[in-house]
Amino acid sequence: MMEIQVKQEAAETSPLMGLLAHLAPGPLLSWGLLEVIGLFPVSVDQEQRHARFAPPLRSLELVGSPSYGTLVLRNRATDGVLVLPMHVGFFQPGAQNHATSRVLILDAGETLTVDDCFCIQQSQSGTLRQAQQRFCMLPLGLRRAAFELQGVKDFSQLWKAIAAYSRRYGINYGGHLERWLRPSFSQLLPYRHALELQPGQVGAAFFLAGRLVGVELAPNSAYWAELMPILLIYCYGAAALLAQRQGRALARSTLDLTGLRDLDDLQRRLEEARREEQRLYLAQLCSVAELHKHARLVEVHAGLRVLSISHSEWFGQAVYADSEVVYLSLFRSEL
Structure with missing residues (x-):
């Protein structure tokens, strides 16, 4: 171990x-x-x-997805600016999961419509519903593709990259990110607990x-x-x-124990x-x-x-x- x-x-x-x-x-x-x-x-x-910057999980509300590739987001904080991280993903059962392409800034109480998002669940129908829900993040191996596609208004643009990413793990699930994520989650979770947050830490x-x-x-x-x-x-x-x-x-270098x-x-x-x-x-x-x-x-x-x-x-x-x-x-x- x-x-x-x-x-x-x-x-x-x-x-x-x-x-x-x-x-x-x-x-x-x-x-x-x-x-x-x-x-x-x-x-x-x-x-x-x-201190005026609002924490993302407790402040972000997903208002919905009026169409594929578009997300409506709201900052629930009444006195704090929300800087939403790059490449966050939203998963809901029975709906087309989405991910963002870039950093998003929402002023206090602001509602923002973002139309250059990615569908990350190829062939799944249904739109995201309103929720104050947790988000995930795109794997490191997908982030360059997401970065380079920001501003492109085509919800299917990331499917090819997702399929190629899954094949690197020896599986072929097309543009369905969650079909890789779900069976791998038990192996990913230990990283959260092993590499502990330190008091006062703001980055890594x-x-x-x-x-x-x-x-x-x-x-x-x-x-x-x-x-x-x-x-x-x-x-x-x-x-x-x-x-x-x-x-x-x-x-790693070997420790010299000579003498x-x-x-x-x-x-x-x-x-x-x-x-x-x-x-x-x-x-x-x-x-x-x-x-x-x-x-x-x-x-x-x-x-x-x-x-x-x-x-x-x-x-x-x-x-x-x-x-x-x-x-x-x-x-x-x-x-």
């Missing part, structure tokens, strides 16, 4: 730069092939400044077999507490299962190895944090700016309040 490994006991205090300015990395945790470095605000007032960097594959940031800790389990189960947990199926393994004197010497060597490993992981994170140089403005709403990032094998969106990043979802397309 796999065990959680806490590889760095004390959180680093040096702030990152670029997209991750004003944040500090925490300890590196792992569960199998999936590893996570938490992200924390450097200052206490940062959490207070971002996700590594797969030692390689950075995603960086996610929420406006505040209450928002992140709702988002992190969804990311672990549906997005990055799904990628870890696929990597496991492909036989990938963590590339070991005593337990104190062993502890010192372990701490040095952990610091070096943390340094290598943070080097990957610092490189990606510079991708703000490749961002382009796509929307301004409720006093916030939405920017899209597409550079090399990295894709995603960031939301700025003035000069601060309050939401970020960056993901690697080639795993």
